[in-house]
Amino acid sequence: MNKTFYKPNIIISKCLNFDNCRFNGDMINDNFLKKLWDFVNYIPVCPEVAIWLGTPRMPLRLVNVDNETRLLQPSSKSDLTDEMDYFSETFLKTQKEIDWFIMKNRSPSCGIKDVKVYDKVDSYSINNKYSSWIFGNKLYEMFPNIPTEDEWRLKNFRLREEFLSKIFCLAEFREINKTKKISDLSDFQAKNKYLFMFYSPSIQVLLWQIVASYNKENSNEIYNYYFKELIKLFNTKTNIWKMVNTLTHIFWYFKDTCSIEEKQFFLETIGVYREWRIPTSSVMSILKTWALRDKKEYILIQTILNPFPKDLVELIDSWRILEL
Ligand code: SF4
Structure with missing residues (x-):
């Protein structure tokens, strides 16, 4: 895609x-x-x-x-x-x-x-x-x-990765902000659900509530409020456990379609990831492959699986390996 x-x-x-x-x-x-x-x-x-x-x-x-x-x-x-x-x-x-x-x-x-x-x-x-x-x-x-x-x-690879996710997300928000449409805002919120959950589950829920309170008369106000909370969300401190939690939430989408061996493999991979021995994109690739196999559109549209252009993914990963 x-x-x-x-x-x-x-x-x-x-x-x-x-x-x-x-x-x-x-x-x-x-x-x-x-x-x-x-x-x-x-x-x-x-x-x-x-x-x-x-x-x-x-x-x-x-x-x-x-x-x-x-x-x-x-x-x-x-x-x-x-x-x-x-x-x-x-x-x-x-x-x-x-x-x-x-x-x-x-x-x-x-x-x-x-x-x-x-x-x-x-x-x-x-x-x-x-x-x-x-x-x-x-x-x-x-x-x-x-x-x-x-x-x-x-210069820190984790901050670089987060920085890239944020700048492309904010650039897209700037575009939809021009339309002030509810459909654009709710699509944006839906596809960023897991990216936002990674930063702050509570602000992610608040963003949904802001979208739900939209009407044509208050569109400007809603977009402004949403943007302020989005920035607050991106200013939240992250850690590896937050990412593990988010990846595990996505993993549950496949609980009925994965074999015991696949589940075992995923949990082992998460274990290696927790020790920063592999990049986030390695774990994402597994989830992406399963989403393609099972045609899980809601997962395939998630920006957390594809947060910035592929050429930058290679760059980030190769630097990460050098730094380990
Ligand atoms: S861009 Fe800023 S930091 Fe760089 S030389 Fe100019 S004033 Fe100094």
Whole structure:
């Protein structure tokens, strides 16, 4: 069954594969983000170049000045806070239909968290404060419901896998959000049932209730409410047990059609999976094969079995093996 994947729109720090715009004239080569080029719409931005600092340039840092965090350039003692603030607001105001932000880890301008704040412009002592600032803060302020990620966290294969599932799901939601139809929303909810269960069974149920309360007069309100809860769901922490629970729920669809040996094989595979010795897709393949054999349409449409384009599945799995 061929599935259409909508391209997620992602704002990304420009120094991640796009331009040699780091303060020292470097660019960061990130293979994973590069592989996504054909599958997403990237919108690269370098806030420091955008405020005319040029490349190469002397580095910037966040400094505590009279209990206020400011963006300073130690070499010139310039305070660039207002310029960065103005740029961030102006740039972000022009952005529409964004699904995700990927920002450079720990950058004083792009960082979304864990950015060091120094005590003084010319000292190395840290103000015991880690923060996001200016551009990062503006993202949170102007796009409170749009998820953010830094490239460093995406080096973890599990986070990468979840990230991919989420961005393609959100891109599809953005499309159906344009129609505001109940049929689109209920189809979306139905096919994401097990993906949502993996994140949070309780929010998954709440999403069904939101769909059930739809009527033509409240379609805008319902879509907005649904989206907020969807983001809340995707922000829920996951673990291997949650995935095992979800896979086991799907497994029960085949309790009457599988032989004792097949059931035994599945349970053994789940045991190996629990120890992270095989990827999630190996377990999914078994369930998918049974769903095809038994013509279980409701299972075949589930996004959890096919959450992102196949070419990325290979990439994820091969990296996973390398990391084990
Ligand atoms: S981290 Fe942000 S400001 Fe710094 S070089 Fe990269 S894109 Fe530019």
